Amino acid sequence: MLLNAGVLLLAAKIMPSVKIRNFGTAVGVALVIGILNATIGFLLRLPLNLLTLGLLSFFVRLIVLAIVIKIADKFFSGFEVRSFTTAIILACIMAIVGSLLTYFLAPPSQTTNYSTPTRTNSNY
Numbered sequence: 001m002l003l004n005a006g007v008l009l010l011a012a013k014i015m016p017s018v019k020i021r022n023f024g025t026a027v028g029v030a031l032v033i034g035i036l037n038a039t040i041g042f043l044l045r046l047p048l049n050l051l052t053l054g055l056l057s058f059f060v061r062l063i064v065l066a067i068v069i070k071i072a073d074k075f076f077s078g079f080e081v082r083s084f085t086t087a088i089i090l091a092c093i094m095a096i097v098g099s100l101l102t103y104f105l106a107p108p109s110q111t112t113n114y115s116t117p118t119r120t121n122s123n124y
Contacts, residue, residue, distance in 0.1 A: 001027065001030045001031055001034060002027065002030070003097065003098070003101060004030035004033065004034070004094060004097075004098075005023060005026035005027045005029070005030040006026070007093060007094050007097050008020055008026045008029055008030060008079075008090075009023060009026050011090055011093055012026075015086065015089070015090075017081070017082040017083060017086040018080070018081055018082075018086060018090060019078075019079070019080040020078060020079050020080075021078030021079070022078070025076060025078040025079055026079075028076065029072055029076055029079045032072045032075055032076070033065075033068055033069060033072050036068045036071055036072060037064075037065060037068050040068065040071070041064045041065065041067075041068050044064045044067065045057075045060055045061065045064050048060045048063075048064070061095070062088060062091050062092060062095060063088070063091075065091035065094065065095065066084060066087035066088040066090070066091040067087075069081055069087040069090055069091060070084060070087050073087075
């Protein structure tokens, strides 16, 4: 959540079409985006993924996150995203940063080697 708040602040510095008042507002927006994404986002993603047979799930997630960002825009007077295109760009930035964070900070998964065992020269 704090990382998303930082991403929102950084995006507001870089993109003139994103306005955010301060870090406290960014934390509140990140919290609301997370809650909306878990509730409304799930309800939107489910039928869209079924419609596309799951083949476009990445794009569905981006579009739904952009919708959630625009909904969060309505809840906060200190947060403004001027257009839906800007919301999509912001969703892309948040997705990339979240993926990078997961890649670098998540512990490596343990994979099982199912290959055939090698024989050694041993006498039975």
